Amino acid sequence: MQIDVRRSATLTALVQVMATIPRELAKQTRAQTKAVIVPEWRKLLAEKAPGERIFHDRLVTPSTVYVSDRGAKLIAGKNGRFPRETDFGAYREDYATYTTRRGSVTRRTQRQFWHYVKDGRVFYPAVREFIPRAWALYAQTAYRTVAEAMEGAIDRGGK
Template structure:
């Protein structure tokens, strides 16, 4: 799941993006790299702090990443990673891990024994997930906590890097 930080809620973010549009490509690249290095650790720790079991850590916290561009910052979780030990990819089960799933879901199918007899199998396929939650368990609460901090870092880092580059250009 990907959460994009909206710049329409803040004049400071809109002005920062306007600054980035007029800055040299090397400076904007340095700003993006610096912001990503600072915010990726905070995002991963915020998600990890809200996980409560190993499945959530593997699917959400271990795959938490920050993507930074000149226009926005995107917080992601559950998009990368190799298949888990049971065979499921994190991207396939990220929604039920974050928002839960109905516990009474039953999957019934017909199987065949080694001797050729058919029989019905009933499995409860969602018992490994928590119960349903509209607000999420780890990613969305972490995002609401960390987005103001990341937006502030975005503005501060952009302004500081821009003026440091401006001062270096003035001296040289």
């Protein structure tokens, strides 16, 4: 899911500011933004996740956010730990045939997952709710960081 920054004057200005500020200040802004967004993202995922431990182990705990000059990438889950099947479920009645030492076996290998849900249970509902909040946090953090840097430069130049 992506948001088009060209539809908002504020977000367009944010991307332009991030592209023009000095590299060290941009790095500091990204680090501070990540420090603010990650706990909020995990908190929302934990609220959306059902009470079962498997959702927290596979989706909430390994979640993170990658922040760049052009936006933030929200991550839930970790590759190799069945995040897709945990969030969306699976077709439980499907059969899978595989070979063992003793021969060919046909079983329902998706039975451990919940029934398939098109919109997901945790990630997509959380993302729909969090994207506007994430952009607002990103804009506020960038504005505050740049303003503090300018005040520091003025203070150093005036003394």
